[in-house]
Amino acid sequence: MxxxxxxxxxxxxxxxxxxxxxxxxxxxxxxxxxxxxxxxxxxxxxxxxxxxxxxxxxxxxxxxxxxxxxxxxxxHPPSLLPNNPLKKALNRAWIEFASNLLTTLYKAILCNEKDSFNHEIIILKKELEQLEKNLGDGPYFNGDTFGLLDTAYAPVFKHLSVVENIEALKLHDTLPKINRWKDTLLQRKSVRASVVDDFESLYHAYLKSNNTYLAQRM
Ligand SMILES: N[C@@H](CCC(=O)N[C@@H](CS)C(=O)NCC(=O)O)C(=O)O
CATH class of the missing domain: 3.40.30.10 (Glutaredoxin)
Known part of the structure; x- marks a missing residue:
């Protein structure tokens, strides 16, 4: 083995x-x-x-x-990717999109001032709106089954939820599908177990040590 x-x-x-x-x-x-x-x-x-x-x-x-x-x-079969080549390719493309979201979110959390933070959040919202347009009825991206793509979005939502506990980003009204998906993923056992118990306090310490805008809001 x-x-x-x-x-x-x-x-x-x-x-x-x-x-x-x-x-x-x-x-x-x-x-x-x-x-x-x-x-x-x-x-x-x-x-x-x-x-x-x-x-x-x-x-x-x-x-x-x-x-x-x-x-x-x-x-470790069975595969968490769709069998259909086009659907599989699309899943890979949207996994890459999750990396873009993480880059934007990371830029936002490292901002030291309100204006630059808000600027990055506007970019993030635009990216999330693109995602929203491409979501189906859920509960997961591919419908009823949890997939590899969901493993890429759960961390985005986890990080976003810590940020939203500090500063209301008002993403809820315009992104209903994302919000439902986010709640489903954050409640899933593997997702809850995928971070350390003191994740949120470590995140706060990281924000403080980088002298960020969000640290001033905590
Ligand atoms: N494209 C990489 C990105 C990984 C990444 O950016 N990891 C960060 C931590 S979250 C890192 O190791 N940064 C250290 C560095 O850039 O020196 C992947 O998907 O694995």
């Missing part, structure tokens, strides 16, 4: 994708948390990008969350 070790940072939404996939598939794995503000030398020597997640599969080092997830999906 393959020995799996996931290298993680407790606040990283990309690692969270892999954790959710591993939990959904009930695959045994070890998790090794590192501090990304002072990455250990051994990590820098094995990681081509210096980024997490990294999945060690026996002696092989795999990186990039989308690739790690597809590897886990292929090696």
């Amino acid at each position: 393959m020995k799996l070790e996931l290298i993680s940072f407790k606040l990283c939404p990309y690692v969270q994708r892999s954790v959710i996939t591993l939990l959904e598939k009930a695959v045994p794995f070890d998790i090794n948390y590192i501090n990304l503000s002072e990455p250990p030398a051994w990590f820098l020597s094995i990681s081509p990008t210096g980024k997490v997640p990294v999945l060690r599969v026996n002696d092989t080092v795999l990186f990039e969350s989308a690739v790690i997830n597809e590897y886990l999906d292929e090696t």
Whole structure:
């Protein structure tokens, strides 16, 4: 059997994708948390990008969350991707879109002033409106079944919910489908178990240490 070790940072939404996939598939794995503000030398020597997640599969080092997830999906059937090639391709495209959302959200949370924060939130809202237009009736993106795509959006919603506990973003009226999907995902067992218990307080500490606008609002 393959020995799996996931290298993680407790606040990283990309690692969270892999954790959710591993939990959904009930695959045994070890998790090794590192501090990304002072990455250990051994990590820098094995990681081509210096980024997490990294999945060690026996002696092989795999990186990039989308690739790690597809590897886990292929090696632990049944697949969490649709069988139909066009639907599968669309799922991959929307997984990439989740990464764009994370980039925008990350820019927003690091803003030091109200104006720049609000500017990024306007961009985020526009991106979310695009997503809303492309959602079906749920409860998951592909309908009744939870998929790999959902593992990419759950971390977006988790991070967004911490931000919304600090500052009301008023996303609720215009994005009913996203809000329903968000609630479904955040209640799911694998999603709840995919972050550490003190996630929210660690997130707050991160906001404070970066002297952000949101830290002033806490
Ligand atoms: N495209 C990468 C993004 C991963 C990523 O940005 N990870 C962040 C933490 S959330 C990181 O490791 N940053 C460290 C750095 O950029 O030096 C993936 O999907 O795995």
